[in-house]
Amino acid sequence: MNEASERIETEENPASDTAVEPATADPATPGPNGNASTNGHAGVSEQEILEALKAVIDPELGINIVDLGLVYDVDIADGHVHVTYTLTTMGCPIGPLVEAQMHQLLDPLPGIDSFDAEMVLRPPWSPEMMSEEAKEALGYF
Numbered sequence: 415m416n417e418a419s420e421r422i423e424t425e426e427n428p429a430s431d432t433a434v435e436p437a438t439a440d441p442a443t444p445g446p447n448g449n450a451s452t453n454g455h456a457g458v459s460e461q462e463i464l465e466a467l468k469a470v471i472d473p474e475l476g477i478n479i480v481d482l483g484l485v486y487d488v489d490i491a492d493g494h495v496h497v498t499y500t501l502t503t504m505g506c507p508i509g510p511l512v513e514a515q516m517h518q519l520l521d522p523l524p525g526i527d528s529f530d531a532e533m534v535l536r537p538p539w540s541p542e543m544m545s546e547e548a549k550e551a552l553g554y555f
Contacts, residue, residue: 483543
């Protein structure tokens with residue numbers, strides 16, 4: 415089991431006997447991106463998708479693709495998740511690896527019936543797109 419799946423499974427199955435409210439009480443209620451899930455499962459949120467994608471690490475930089483600023487958009491509609499992402503350079507060879515890891519992490523999540531990813535080159539990635547944590551880890555100031 416990978417880190418993101420363990421984190422999500424732990425959140426869904428707390429060890430205590432206390433009741434935990436689901437993240438989205440009503441699956442038809444729009445999430446932060448305005449989309450609702452109507453597939454009969456509790457809707458998955460954009461934040462849950464981004465948290466899962468933090469387990470996808472750029473092998474050259476050792477930083478996850480979310481903090482690197484490579485994930486441009488997450489669109490959720492009727493149980494389908496579409497992720498728009500980029501790479502640090504146009505000729506970067508890790509595109510297929512990144513997509514395979516995204517599928518591996520997102521396909522088993524509850525509330526996701528289908529998933530696809532689209533690699534785009536516009537706008538081009540720049541170091542300014544990184545989170546403050548990623549900038550600090552790479553010594554970019």
